[in-house]
Amino acid sequence: MTVVIGAFAVAGCALAGCGGDTSGNGGASGDGDSAEHSDQRYPDVAEVEIESGAGDTHDLTVTISSPYDTPQRYADGWRVMGPDGTVYGEHELAHDHQNEQPFTRTQSGVEIPEDVDEVEVEGRDSEHGYGGDTETVEVP
DSSP states (O other): OOOEEEOHHHHHHHHHHHOOOOSSSSSOSSSSOOHHHTTSOEEEEEEEEEEEOTTTTTEEEEEEEEOOSSSSEEEEEEEOOOTTSSSEEEEOSOOOOOOSSSSEEEEEEOOOTTTTOEEEEEEEETTEOOSOOEEEOOOO
């Protein structure tokens, strides 16, 4: 069973390649001009899909948008957290995705206890750490 939760307007806009997010939680607004994105401190999680794996493990497909991605500064990962702040998994990205925005990657085998109903996914910036728009998804 796959659960897809996301801000469809934001994800749709991101997939279409239009301007940044205007939520005020770290996203920049504008028409994609790099000068306008210079104030964005964190990548935004645009969409998350989660599938049940074996036992208490789950596989996540995460779409991240970080319009400032360059070899010097980029979205370098994300974490999966429970409602109480417990971190169940972290995923590291080894390079920028400047020519692939937004980009989608998978994380397999995240152990999430059976009694946890939802998790939040938060992106990480190579310079500023964790922050930006997050996505909360129900655990199947």
